[in-house]
Each structure stands twice: as structure tokens, then as C-alpha cells.
Amino acid sequence: MPAPNATMDAAANGKKPRRRRETAQSMAAKQQSISVSEFFAKNRHLLGFDNPRKALLTTVKEAVDNSLDACEEAGIVPEIWVHIESTKKNRYKIGIQDNGPGIVKKQIPLIFGKLLYGSKFHRLRMSRGQQGIGISAAGMYGMLTTGKPVKIISKTSVRKPTHYYEIQIDTKTNTPEILNGKGNGVDIPPNDAGRKYILKHGIEWVAEYEPESEGAKPKDVRSGTRVTIELEGKHHRGRGSVDDYLEQTAISNPHVTLHYLDPDGNQHTYHRSTRELPKEPKEIKPHPYGVEMGRLITMFKDQPATSLSQFLTTSFSRVSPAVARKICEAANLSTRANSRKLKREDADAIYQAIQATKISAPSTDCIAPIGEELLITGLHQVVPGEFFTAATRPPSVYRGNPFQIEVALAYGGATQAQKVTLSALQQLIQESDARTLRQFLMNTFDGVGADAAERIRNEAGFGARQSPAKFKNSEIERLHAAMRNVNLSEGQSMQVLRYANRVPLQFKQRDCAITEAVMNMNWRAYGLSQSRGSLPSGPLTLMVHLASVWVPFTSESKEAIAAYPEILKELRLGLQAVGRKLGIYMRRRKKVKQENERRSVFLRYLGEVARAVSDINGTDRDELYANLLRVAERKTAEADVKFDDRGRKVADQSGFGKHVLIVDQEQQTADDAEADLGPTNPAPVNGKPINGKPAVDANGQQQPKLFD
Amino acid sequence: MAKKKTRKKSAPEKKPAKPPVKLTPQDRKTLSSLKNLAGGVVKAAARSRAPHLEVPSRSLSNVRYNKSKRFIEMGSGKNRRELFNLSQAKSYMQTMLVGSGCKTLIEQGKTTSIRGMYYLLKHTIEGVKEETFDDQSDCDPIIEDVEVTLNALREELHVYASNRGAMVGPLSLTDSGDDIDCSRMGSGGYNIPSIVEDEVLHFRKCTADFVLHVEKDTVWRRFNEDKFWREHNCILTHGGGQPPRDVRRLLHRLHSELDLPIYCLLDNDPWGYYIYSVIKQGSINLAYESKRMAVPDAKFMGLRSIDYERCELTPSVTIKLSDTDIKRAKQIANYPWFAHKKAWQKEINGMLTNGFKLEVEALISKDISYVTEQYAPARLAAEDWLD
Known part of the structure; x- marks a missing residue:
């Protein structure tokens, strides 16, 4: 609105002139560009820093993801150290180190001290990180909450000096500010001199790998990066915790060894089960179908002048000269037209022509799926089920971006809640801030729904409003017994582990395309019970992995996948593939159950028949009973035997097709008793997983060599 | 059972005095x-x-x-x-x-x-x-x-089986060693025991000319009170509706051993027809005992569907046939032992055309003793019965 008019009107009316509001000029003085860092400092919830718990996890997650990306890109088998230390109440120092290639000196400040700086945004290739926000945002969060700078140590080679930086982000300008070494960082010399320097200045750095065998000389860490951030956070266990994230990461990355030292000083190690790195994904050019109008115009402008045909074949994937000619024909343009002299209308015509032309799907070597075998082994190590299956879908395309869906499913076995040890339960109760027992059970244990929690509470005889924090030891024992006794498989709902490019997604389950696809499937067809519009119930764990060059997250915090119809369709097909195999297993299981019921009916009456007969003719009751029992077992054994032959023996799994693992439950139970794994001590990821022997002392007190 | 069993087994040991x-x-x-x-x-x-x-x-x-x-x-x-x-x-x-x-x-x-x-x-x-x-x-x-x-x-x-039949008439017998004169049994009559085999129930003397079997207790009491059996020299039995096997066995013995003809006075409804059928041919359930129980010569004396007009009964004593009654009647008409008997087809059709059934008690509406003084004597005199 033109401001001068308003004042004139006021004067003409002879009224007291109104206080001048803003003028265009005065407003212009206040208008300024907003730096990305300022925006995200205010909107840190967008990046996953909305509460102290999540902040801690997001920081670990961003650092670990970056480390894994770097190692894989450099072809190094990753080894990662995660160290969380409590410095004050609600303040934690988080150190994450990898054995990756390291970072060259001049890039360090930019990578860790500038938002939206990275190598992954512009290329089309599968990687964990994609935006270049994560780790710098974590550093910024740490700085905002504790005022401490981010510390980075990076070593690129044994001979070259190690770089040491302390960095702060200048949120106004979104630029890094180096605090140590008079703004230039510090170079630590290699070899012994460096070791001394590190020791003297208290810099944290793991210099040696764990010895491969007892007494062997430990190998030096030749290169790598360590980032240390101190921040305000909250450490907890159970769902959505760092423990949970690392465990799930170990499932999807069987080639990674993770060392985790938690704030209580417990060392957890997840050993790799393979030294083979995932296939290196190739970078691809964009696919024509995925390019939008505006992008197309920019591309015309950015590239040196060529013929239109040349432009199309060089800047897109899957466009051969023949396809380029077809596009040009459809757009009514010459193949020789100068690509820089095209008008807006021409670009529009080309855009329409691309949509109308048949172009083959993009090459899919830009994606590296986990693979069915590794999915099954990974899942089996963490979920104590009796039936495992997996399916990797062939690659598909959404908006021109190739993607691939993988699904693995585990059925049966005892839940976490039933396997938790008494001491672990005591610790969990201590750490929990849940106000009611029901809340505690539902938040801490996966697969425990409202119904199951209520049943445990009733079994243990606690009041609905009783606070678990005030439980006495005897009461915890009672709760522990109740948790073991209540049958949780009924009313337990499916647990869904979501992954995008091998990164576990732990929040916003309801908003995710994966959850939507799972809930929209009719699982009843596969012998499960499911109420409308919810997850199926039963002792089920489902793992879904979306691998893509560009994962369409619903927000920058990378917590949920957007529901593109192409993705939903592939998800559905993947779920159906594992569902069918589960269906076969469920039907066989049901048959065995029926056979057992049949046997129990016979056994019930055998005693009576034997007694009646011996009453009549005086034969020996027990002998007759034994004879009858033998007949009964023979009569009902048939189905059992068939199942044994076809079902349990992994060698012969007729009817299931490939990629199915069936675990003998009796064997499993015996092993569990031996290993006695609690939720905080997840099954090892290495060693001999099938027989359940722990390959590591999961709760060993041995400290890593932090200082050297 | 375990406890029970041991008790039973140990019982003879505890009381060895018990005679074998x-x-x-x-x-x-x-x-x-x-x-x-x-x-x-x-x-x-x-x-x-x-x-x-x-x-x-x-x-x-x-x-x-x-x-x-x-x-x-x-x-x-x-x-x-x-x-x-x-x-x-x-x-x-x-x-x-x-x-x-x-x-x-x-x-x-x-x-x-x-x-x-x-x-x-x-x-x-x-x-x-x-x-x-x-x-x-x-x-x-x-x-x-x-x-x-x-x-x-x-x-x-x-x-x-639980017994529910009774008998009265000029017959003396021995029941488990006790002498019984069935003509001196008072108003209740002699309760037919559940086992009527010769070892238990032995006929000694019988002067009766025939047996009149009535459907149930109330009618039997009427006949007994009026001393019908004395006047007509017969044995009077009832089986409390569907006669239990002891009553049927007894009728069989009276007929085969003492040569007494059996006449049945039953309600005019499908149930009554079936009772007659069971007495005469035996029942499906106990077909294996038919030869010891069936009395193929038994006669159906009444009530007949023509009795409504013949005895000039009023509509108020009739009972409307229900759907199941009609179904049952048709089923009975198709039994092979009724199928070729024209008189029976006519009888069953008669009831179906009447559309109602008649109980023997309906005759009381004429006079309390109408059935004993007029109805039964008239049928016997005319030898008017169905076979």
C-alpha cells in the first residue's frame, strides 16, 4: 500500500495524524538475507535436534553416517569408534572416529563449520548422507548449548602430519571460525613426536586397532577422522536410543565393526561378519524422466553450446543418439539446433517430448543393495526368531531416480521383554522417566503394545498409576517374573525396522511410506491377524530397506520416506514376496499345531481306555497304555515327520524358494540360556551366529585405547 | 478315577466275609x-x-x-x-x-x-x-x-431303564420270588418292573381273554377305576406314552406265551400312530430286539379320525395339527409297514383332512366314563379296529 496516501487522507480529514508505521524505505533497511545457519539454528527441530534425547542420537547418527560413506568411498573396510562421556548433568561429550581416508587440511573447516557444504548433494549416487547439513548442524547445536567448539582430528597418511582443528560456526555468515593455532589449526607431526603431542595436549585419538588375537601386536590406525562434539543431551536406552541405532546399523552394514563406549563405561563391540565392502555404486547422470522444466532450462544455460542432440546424449543417462532424435522430432526441433539459443517455448516442447518418448529405465549400478543373504543373517543375529526370509526387488524408478526395495522378515521367538535379565531390568527402570508401568513397558521394549503391557501389569498385580521408579527390589523381581510368564505373542504388533540407504530410521514411523505400505497390506492372507488400518499382530519383525540415489525424505532430519506411488508399489511387491513365504510357513506351522492337538486328544483318552480294558480282562494297565501310546504317536507322527524333513532342515526347504532360514527353536532356547542376552547387550554381529555363541564379550569392561 | 478304582479293588480285601x-x-x-x-x-x-x-x-x-x-x-x-x-x-x-x-x-x-x-x-x-x-x-x-x-x-x-408302565388284570405271577396277584393291586396297579424276563417275572396263572394297552396313566386310571378289566376279563396296561422296552417285552410275552390278543387305545395323532407302530413292528432304535418285543398281531382300536363324527365330539376338544405333526404324519404314512395298508392310509389322510388331533381324554367331554362304558365296549363288540 502506498504510505503517503494514508498520511494525506489523515490530514484532509483534519484528524490527529496517526503515528507513522513503516515506510518502504524504513522496511528496506531491515530487510536482509538470512543465512542458512541462522535459519537452522532457529529451526533445529527440522534437523532432528528438537529434544536433548534426539540431539544426542542425531549427532552420533550424522557422524557415523559420514564416516561410513567416507570409508566405503575410499574402499576401506570401516571400523568406527563411538565414545559418549558424561561431562556434567545432561551434558555429553561425543567422540566419533573412523579409519577412513581422512580429510585434506583446507576442507576440514568447511565440512564441519559450514551448513550445506558437501560432496553428495549434486551427484546421483547412493550414499547415506545427501545434503551436507548433518554434522555441521550437530556442531552448531553443541556450540549453541554448551559453547564448546567442535574438535576435529584428521589423518590422511602415516607419514603426513595429522591436522587438529577446533572450530566454531559463525551463524550470521555460515562460515567456519577456527579457534586453535591462531586461526590456522594445528599440525601434529607423524610418528613418535606426534604421539607425544597428542598425549601432552589430551587430544582424543584411537591410534591402534584392537589386536586380532590375544597377545598379537596391535596394528596402527593409518588414517581416519575423529570429531568430538560436546552438547546438551540426554542418554537413555530402549527404543530410539543410541544403542538401538548402532544395533540396527550393524544389521544393515555387516561389513562394519563398531566400538561403542557408553556413558556408564560399558564397552559394546559389534564385529563385522564380512570384510567384503558393498559393491561400489556408480555415479550416474540424471534420467530425463526425473528432470523438471526449470532444471532443464538451467542445464541448457550451464553447458557449453553444442547441438541439441549432443546436449541430450551427454547430459542425461539412457539417451542414445536415436532416442535424442526421437525427442527432437517429437519437440519439432532440429537435432542440430544450438543448445544455448533455445527459447523458453522450445525448452517446454523438449520437456513435453521427453515425457512422450519411451526411454529405458536408468541403469541401476548406482545402487548397492544389502542382498537377501546378508539381510537374513543380519536380522537373525538381532531377532531371536524361528523363521526368516528376505526379498530384494529389482530396481525401479521414481521421478527419474533409481531405487530399490529390500524386505526381510523374522517370525517368532521370545521378545526382548521376555529375555531381559533382572539386573538389566533394574537398570532400565532406574533410567526410565516413565510415569506409569504401562508407559515404561511400551517405551522400553519393542513389540510390547498397550494390550501386552496391561497384561503384564495385571499378572504382576501392580496398580495402574504406580510409578516404576519407586519400585522396590522385590517388586522388580515380581515384574520380571510376570514379564517372563505373560504370553506376549498375542496382541503383540509387528515391529518394523526402516532403513534408507543402510541408515536406520528411528522416528516418525507414522509418516513414513514404509509404514503406510505395511499397514495397507492385507496380512490376513498370510495367516496373520490384523485389524483394519494397523500393523499386523504377532511376534514379527520386519526390516525394510530403501536404497536410492536420492532418498525422498519428508524432512531434513531424515526420519521418514515420502510416499511416491512408485515407491509404494515396489514396497507392496516386496512385502508380498516375503508374505507369501511366511504364509507357507504359517500354514505348515498350523498343520503341526493341529497334529499336536490331535495327539493330545488321543492321549487324553488313552489312560481311560487302558484302565477300562484292564478292569474288564485284568491285563496290565501300564503295558497296554505304553502300547497304545506307541500307536498314537505313530498315528500322529506323520505330519511331524513331514515338517521335519521339509521345514526345519535348512538344506531342504521345498516350497519356499530361495532365501529362507528356519531355526530349530529347541536348539535356540538352549543357546539363549547360555548367552543370556539382554536388550542392552544385543546379539553379536560376528562369529558363529547360527548357534548363537557370542563372538565378543558384549559387556566386557575393557577400555579402548583412547590415549596414546 | 484313580481313587475310585483303588477303593473298589481294595473293597473285597477289607470285607472277605462277603459271600461270592x-x-x-x-x-x-x-x-x-x-x-x-x-x-x-x-x-x-x-x-x-x-x-x-x-x-x-x-x-x-x-x-x-x-x-x-x-x-x-x-x-x-x-x-x-x-x-x-x-x-x-x-x-x-x-x-x-x-x-x-x-x-x-x-x-x-x-x-x-x-x-x-x-x-x-x-x-x-x-x-x-x-x-x-x-x-x-x-x-x-x-x-x-x-x-x-x-x-x-x-x-x-x-x-x-427307569420303569413307568403299570398293569392290572386277572393274572398271577412271581416277581423275584414274590407271588403277586395282579387283580388285587388296588388303584395303582402293578408296576411293570424293568426286567420282565422269565427268571425275574414268571407267569403262573392267567384267565384273561385279551390285553388292552392304553397310552398313558390318566386313561389307564379311568379304566381301572371303572373296573373295566373285571367286566371284560382283560389285562390292562399302559406305557406312559412311548412304551419303554420292559412294557413292550411284557406285551410280547403276554401275546406269545399266553396267546392273548393285544388291543391298543391310543391318541388320534402321529405320536399315537407311532406308539402303535413301535408295539407292532418294533422301533428303529431297538430294531435288534424286535423279535423279542414286537407284537405283529397287535390291533389299533382307537382313537380313529372318524371318531370325531362317530362320537359327536365338539370342536372345542380338538387340537390343531402343527406343521411338525403334518410332516410326521406323512412320514408315518410312508413307512413300508403302513404304505400298502389302505385302511391306514385312509385313517392318516382322515386326520390330515380333519386338520386336528384328538386325545383319548377328549371322550370325557361326552361323559366321564364314556370311554369305558360305551366307546371301548362298542369297538370290541364290533371287532372294529385297524391292523
Whole structure:
């Protein structure tokens, strides 16, 4: 609105002139560009820093993801150290180190001290990180909450000096500010001199790998990066915790060894089960179908002048000269037209022509799926089920971006809640801030729904409003017994582990395309019970992995996948593939159950028949009973035997097709008793997983060599 | 059961003074067939075979009407009852239990009612919350199964049905050693015992000319009060509706041993027709005993569907036929033993065209003693009955 008019009107009316509001000029003085860092400092919830718990996890997650990306890109088998230390109440120092290639000196400040700086945004290739926000945002969060700078140590080679930086982000300008070494960082010399320097200045750095065998000389860490951030956070266990994230990461990355030292000083190690790195994904050019109008115009402008045909074949994937000619024909343009002299209308015509032309799907070597075998082994190590299956879908395309869906499913076995040890339960109760027992059970244990929690509470005889924090030891024992006794498989709902490019997604389950696809499937067809519009119930764990060059997250915090119809369709097909195999297993299981019921009916009456007969003719009751029992077992054994032959023996799994693992439950139970794994001590990821022997002392007190 | 059993077994040891039970030859025979039954199980089990029983089928499909003998006979159809069959396991077990119950009764020289048998065998199966028999209706058909399987009569198994029939008339007999004169039984008459075999009930002297069987107690009382049997020199019986097997067995003996013709006075409804049919031809359920129970010469005296007009009854004493009545009547008309009898077809059609049924008590509307003083004498004099 033109401001001068308003004042004139006021004067003409002879009224007291109104206080001048803003003028265009005065407003212009206040208008300024907003730096990305300022925006995200205010909107840190967008990046996953909305509460102290999540902040801690997001920081670990961003650092670990970056480390894994770097190692894989450099072809190094990753080894990662995660160290969380409590410095004050609600303040934690988080150190994450990898054995990756390291970072060259001049890039360090930019990578860790500038938002939206990275190598992954512009290329089309599968990687964990994609935006270049994560780790710098974590550093910024740490700085905002504790005022401490981010510390980075990076070593690129044994001979070259190690770089040491302390960095702060200048949120106004979104630029890094180096605090140590008079703004230039510090170079630590290699070899012994460096070791001394590190020791003297208290810099944290793991210099040696764990010895491969007892007494062997430990190998030096030749290169790598360590980032240390101190921040305000909250450490907890159970769902959505760092423990949970690392465990799930170990499932999807069987080639990674993770060392985790938690704030209580417990060392957890997840050993790799393979030294083979995932296939290196190739970078691809964009696919024509995925390019939008505006992008197309920019591309015309950015590239040196060529013929239109040349432009199309060089800047897109899957466009051969023949396809380029077809596009040009459809757009009514010459193949020789100068690509820089095209008008807006021409670009529009080309855009329409691309949509109308048949172009083959993009090459899919830009994606590296986990693979069915590794999915099954990974899942089996963490979920104590009796039936495992997996399916990797062939690659598909959404908006021109190739993607691939993988699904693995585990059925049966005892839940976490039933396997938790008494001491672990005591610790969990201590750490929990849940106000009611029901809340505690539902938040801490996966697969425990409202119904199951209520049943445990009733079994243990606690009041609905009783606070678990005030439980006495005897009461915890009672709760522990109740948790073991209540049958949780009924009313337990499916647990869904979501992954995008091998990164576990732990929040916003309801908003995710994966959850939507799972809930929209009719699982009843596969012998499960499911109420409308919810997850199926039963002792089920489902793992879904979306691998893509560009994962369409619903927000920058990378917590949920957007529901593109192409993705939903592939998800559905993947779920159906594992569902069918589960269906076969469920039907066989049901048959065995029926056979057992049949046997129990016979056994019930055998005693009576034997007694009646011996009453009549005086034969020996027990002998007759034994004879009858033998007949009964023979009569009902048939189905059992068939199942044994076809079902349990992994060698012969007729009817299931490939990629199915069936675990003998009796064997499993015996092993569990031996290993006695609690939720905080997840099954090892290495060693001999099938027989359940722990390959590591999961709760060993041995400290890593932090200082050297 | 375990507790019960030990008690039973230890009982003879505690009271050695109890005299040993004297078994009759019939008892020995029954015991041996029971032992055969049990022996089959032992044999099968020892050879690792699934034991089974062959139970003659007691269904309509397994009975046929023997035209020359004029009663229903059981066919040779048998049902296999297997222990290792989900739907038969329990009844197999129950059959064996009934067998052991009968054995106990015979050895102890005692008899019991079918209800008593039910209580004798009812207990909770060890280890589960299931009862051997849920109620008596579970047990009764099993007892019948044992009868047909062993080809033994219920009496021979020392089991009897509850008795509900009565008799009065010029007949003297010995019942379990007691002399009884059936003409001096007062207003209640002689209760027909559940076992009426010669060993228990021995006819001594009979001067009656015929037997009049009425459907139920109320009519029988009318006849007894009016001393109809004295005036017409007959034996008067009733079976409390569908006559139990003891009443039918007695009628059979009166007819075959004492040569007395049997006349039936029943209600004019499908139920009454069926009672007559059972007395005359035997029942489907107990077809295996027809030769000992059926009285093919029995006559149907009334009530007839023409009686409504013949006796000038009023509409108020009629009862409308229900749908099931009509269905049942048509079914009865199709029984092979009624199918070719024109008089019977006419009778049943008559009732269907009337659209109502008549009870014998309806005749009371004419006069309290109309049935004894006019109706029955008139029929007898005219020899007016259906065959």
C-alpha cells in the first residue's frame, strides 16, 4: 500500500495524524538475507535436534553416517569408534572416529563449520548422507548449548602430519571460525613426536586397532577422522536410543565393526561378519524422466553450446543418439539446433517430448543393495526368531531416480521383554522417566503394545498409576517374573525396522511410506491377524530397506520416506514376496499345531481306555497304555515327520524358494540360556551366529585405547 | 478315577466275609463277550495296530421291514468306531468305560438304572478338565451301542431303564420270588418292573381273554377305576406314552406265551400312530430286539379320525395339527409297514383332512366314563379296529 496516501487522507480529514508505521524505505533497511545457519539454528527441530534425547542420537547418527560413506568411498573396510562421556548433568561429550581416508587440511573447516557444504548433494549416487547439513548442524547445536567448539582430528597418511582443528560456526555468515593455532589449526607431526603431542595436549585419538588375537601386536590406525562434539543431551536406552541405532546399523552394514563406549563405561563391540565392502555404486547422470522444466532450462544455460542432440546424449543417462532424435522430432526441433539459443517455448516442447518418448529405465549400478543373504543373517543375529526370509526387488524408478526395495522378515521367538535379565531390568527402570508401568513397558521394549503391557501389569498385580521408579527390589523381581510368564505373542504388533540407504530410521514411523505400505497390506492372507488400518499382530519383525540415489525424505532430519506411488508399489511387491513365504510357513506351522492337538486328544483318552480294558480282562494297565501310546504317536507322527524333513532342515526347504532360514527353536532356547542376552547387550554381529555363541564379550569392561 | 478304582479293588480285601456272587450261565456268557471286547484292544495294541470296534448301526438306513415276520429287523450295516479318530476317540473311550461298568455290575450281582450307570462311570479324566460323560444323554446311546455290539440284552448287562408302565388284570405271577396277584393291586396297579424276563417275572396263572394297552396313566386310571378289566376279563396296561422296552417285552410275552390278543387305545395323532407302530413292528432304535418285543398281531382300536363324527365330539376338544405333526404324519404314512395298508392310509389322510388331533381324554367331554362304558365296549363288540 502506498504510505503517503494514508498520511494525506489523515490530514484532509483534519484528524490527529496517526503515528507513522513503516515506510518502504524504513522496511528496506531491515530487510536482509538470512543465512542458512541462522535459519537452522532457529529451526533445529527440522534437523532432528528438537529434544536433548534426539540431539544426542542425531549427532552420533550424522557422524557415523559420514564416516561410513567416507570409508566405503575410499574402499576401506570401516571400523568406527563411538565414545559418549558424561561431562556434567545432561551434558555429553561425543567422540566419533573412523579409519577412513581422512580429510585434506583446507576442507576440514568447511565440512564441519559450514551448513550445506558437501560432496553428495549434486551427484546421483547412493550414499547415506545427501545434503551436507548433518554434522555441521550437530556442531552448531553443541556450540549453541554448551559453547564448546567442535574438535576435529584428521589423518590422511602415516607419514603426513595429522591436522587438529577446533572450530566454531559463525551463524550470521555460515562460515567456519577456527579457534586453535591462531586461526590456522594445528599440525601434529607423524610418528613418535606426534604421539607425544597428542598425549601432552589430551587430544582424543584411537591410534591402534584392537589386536586380532590375544597377545598379537596391535596394528596402527593409518588414517581416519575423529570429531568430538560436546552438547546438551540426554542418554537413555530402549527404543530410539543410541544403542538401538548402532544395533540396527550393524544389521544393515555387516561389513562394519563398531566400538561403542557408553556413558556408564560399558564397552559394546559389534564385529563385522564380512570384510567384503558393498559393491561400489556408480555415479550416474540424471534420467530425463526425473528432470523438471526449470532444471532443464538451467542445464541448457550451464553447458557449453553444442547441438541439441549432443546436449541430450551427454547430459542425461539412457539417451542414445536415436532416442535424442526421437525427442527432437517429437519437440519439432532440429537435432542440430544450438543448445544455448533455445527459447523458453522450445525448452517446454523438449520437456513435453521427453515425457512422450519411451526411454529405458536408468541403469541401476548406482545402487548397492544389502542382498537377501546378508539381510537374513543380519536380522537373525538381532531377532531371536524361528523363521526368516528376505526379498530384494529389482530396481525401479521414481521421478527419474533409481531405487530399490529390500524386505526381510523374522517370525517368532521370545521378545526382548521376555529375555531381559533382572539386573538389566533394574537398570532400565532406574533410567526410565516413565510415569506409569504401562508407559515404561511400551517405551522400553519393542513389540510390547498397550494390550501386552496391561497384561503384564495385571499378572504382576501392580496398580495402574504406580510409578516404576519407586519400585522396590522385590517388586522388580515380581515384574520380571510376570514379564517372563505373560504370553506376549498375542496382541503383540509387528515391529518394523526402516532403513534408507543402510541408515536406520528411528522416528516418525507414522509418516513414513514404509509404514503406510505395511499397514495397507492385507496380512490376513498370510495367516496373520490384523485389524483394519494397523500393523499386523504377532511376534514379527520386519526390516525394510530403501536404497536410492536420492532418498525422498519428508524432512531434513531424515526420519521418514515420502510416499511416491512408485515407491509404494515396489514396497507392496516386496512385502508380498516375503508374505507369501511366511504364509507357507504359517500354514505348515498350523498343520503341526493341529497334529499336536490331535495327539493330545488321543492321549487324553488313552489312560481311560487302558484302565477300562484292564478292569474288564485284568491285563496290565501300564503295558497296554505304553502300547497304545506307541500307536498314537505313530498315528500322529506323520505330519511331524513331514515338517521335519521339509521345514526345519535348512538344506531342504521345498516350497519356499530361495532365501529362507528356519531355526530349530529347541536348539535356540538352549543357546539363549547360555548367552543370556539382554536388550542392552544385543546379539553379536560376528562369529558363529547360527548357534548363537557370542563372538565378543558384549559387556566386557575393557577400555579402548583412547590415549596414546 | 484313580481313587475310585483303588477303593473298589481294595473293597473285597477289607470285607472277605462277603459271600461270592453266584453267576448265572447268562452272566458268564455276557462276561466272556465283554472280555472278548477288551481282548481285541489288547491284541491290537500289542501288534501296534489302531484298535477299533464294529458297532452295528442303529439308524433308519440300517433297518428293514421283514414282510413275512411283520416286524422291523436290523440290517448288517456296521459303524467302525476307532480310537485314533478325532470324532470317535471319546465315544470309543466311553464304550470301553460302559463295558467295564457292566462287568463290575455283573461280578457284584447287582443291577442299576441307566442313570445309575451314568453316575458310576462319570468322573474327570486325569490331567484335564474334561468329564467322561457330560450328561446322561451322552451315556444312554453308548449303553445301547454296547448292547448291540455284544449282542446282549440290557438286562443281561445288569442295566435297566427307569420303569413307568403299570398293569392290572386277572393274572398271577412271581416277581423275584414274590407271588403277586395282579387283580388285587388296588388303584395303582402293578408296576411293570424293568426286567420282565422269565427268571425275574414268571407267569403262573392267567384267565384273561385279551390285553388292552392304553397310552398313558390318566386313561389307564379311568379304566381301572371303572373296573373295566373285571367286566371284560382283560389285562390292562399302559406305557406312559412311548412304551419303554420292559412294557413292550411284557406285551410280547403276554401275546406269545399266553396267546392273548393285544388291543391298543391310543391318541388320534402321529405320536399315537407311532406308539402303535413301535408295539407292532418294533422301533428303529431297538430294531435288534424286535423279535423279542414286537407284537405283529397287535390291533389299533382307537382313537380313529372318524371318531370325531362317530362320537359327536365338539370342536372345542380338538387340537390343531402343527406343521411338525403334518410332516410326521406323512412320514408315518410312508413307512413300508403302513404304505400298502389302505385302511391306514385312509385313517392318516382322515386326520390330515380333519386338520386336528384328538386325545383319548377328549371322550370325557361326552361323559366321564364314556370311554369305558360305551366307546371301548362298542369297538370290541364290533371287532372294529385297524391292523
